[in-house]
Amino acid sequence: MSSPTSTLFSPIRVGNINLQHHIILAPLTRLRSAPGTLLVSEATFISQKAGGYDNVPGIYTDAHVTEAVHEKGSFIFLQLWALGRAAETAVLAKENNSPYVSASPIxxxxxxxxxxxxxxxxxxxxxxxxxxxxxxxxxxxxxxxxIHGANGY
Known part of the structure; x- marks a missing residue:
């Protein structure tokens, strides 16, 4: 029987990616990792209308860079985000006069x-x-x- 430590540091396949270990950096604002690590980006808006917080990245254009992560021998997933009822209405009004919407009126x-x-x-x-x-x-x-779907988003 293998120990939890040996499992933690053994290779694993995630989709079509071969990772060198079972360690994944959770979504954060600052990305730091060792080679062979899977990074998950911080939550990222799917469109301007899906926003409602200041200073959050978006993925509604092609102007994004991933080469630095790949150059270090690691992988990166993008976390997609729509705020819904967690949005700040003042930011929605300022950004695009976007409506304050969610899955329900709760x-x-x-x-x-x-x-x-x-x-x-x-x-x-x-x-x-x-x-x-x-x-x-x-x-x-x-x-x-x-897809980020926790905490009321």
Whole structure:
């Protein structure tokens, strides 16, 4: 029987990526890793309309760089993000006068604003936007994508 330590440092295949160990850096703002590590980016907006926080990266254009991670022998996934009811309404208004929307009109605890539920057409638009964001990520050199769906997003 192998020890947990030997399993932790043994190779593993994730999709079409061969990792040298079972260690994955969780989504963070600062990326630091050793060769052969899988990085997951910080949460990244799928479109300008899916925002609502200041100073957050987006994947709705092709202007993104992944070469530095690959040069170090590591891999990187992009975490896709749409804030929904967690968005700051003042930022939405400032950015694009985007609507404050979510899957339902249920606010997050402690937030005074009530989001408007997405229409069926808007849901289809968000699905298409996630597809476009994933395609942008792959074109930009990311090795995969992850969808951030926790904490009311």
């Amino acid at each position: 606010p997050l605890p402690g937030k005074p604003d009530i989001p408007r539920a997405l229409t069926t057409e808007e849901i289809k638009e968000y699905v298409a936007t996630y597809v476009a964001a994933a395609q942008n990520a792959i074109r930009a050199g990311f090795d995969g994508v992850e």
